[in-house]
Amino acid sequence: MKYVKEFRDPHKAQGLVKEIDKLSQKLGYSTDRPLKIMEVCGGHTHSIFKYGIEEVLPNNIELIHGPGCPVCVMPRGRLDDAIALAEKPSVIFTTFGDA
Numbered sequence: 001m002k003y004v005k006e007f008r009d010p011h012k013a014q015g016l017v018k019e020i021d022k023l024s025q026k027l028g029y030s031t032d033r034p035l036k037i038m039e040v041c042g043g044h045t046h047s048i049f050k051y052g053i054e055e056v057l058p059n060n061i062e063l064i065h066g067p068g069c070p071v072c073v074m075p076r077g078r079l080d081d082a083i084a085l086a087e088k089p090s091v092i093f094t095t096f097g098d099a
Contacts, residue, residue, distance in 0.1 A: 013056070021058040029060045038064040042072050 006012055029035040039045055045065050048054055054063050067073065086093035 017056050017058070020061070024058055024060050031059045034060050034062040036062045036064055038066045040066040040069055042068040 007016075024035050027035070039048065045068075048063065057063070082093065085091055
């Protein structure tokens with residue numbers, strides 16, 4: 001995958017964190033009024049914890065760990081129910097997004 005090696009380079013990562021800090025301050029965010037970013041995907045949350053991203057972000061940025069994407073958090077039984085419903089001839093079954 002392109003850029004994986006580059007993003008794991010500590011010097012480049014430190015440079016990115018400094019740029020994020022400058023930009024967040026320029027936009028007027030502070031520890032009293034932090035920039036709040038929600039990641040929705042559980043895979044994103046996993047990577048954030050695995051690579052320690054939250055610990056290196058400036059104090060004026062707050063990460064909010066969201067509910068997970070519908071595909072990842074959907075119980076198997078609910079999918080089975082949806083498939084059974086969709087197989088009925090009188091049913092038009094639609095979904096939103098990737099769920």
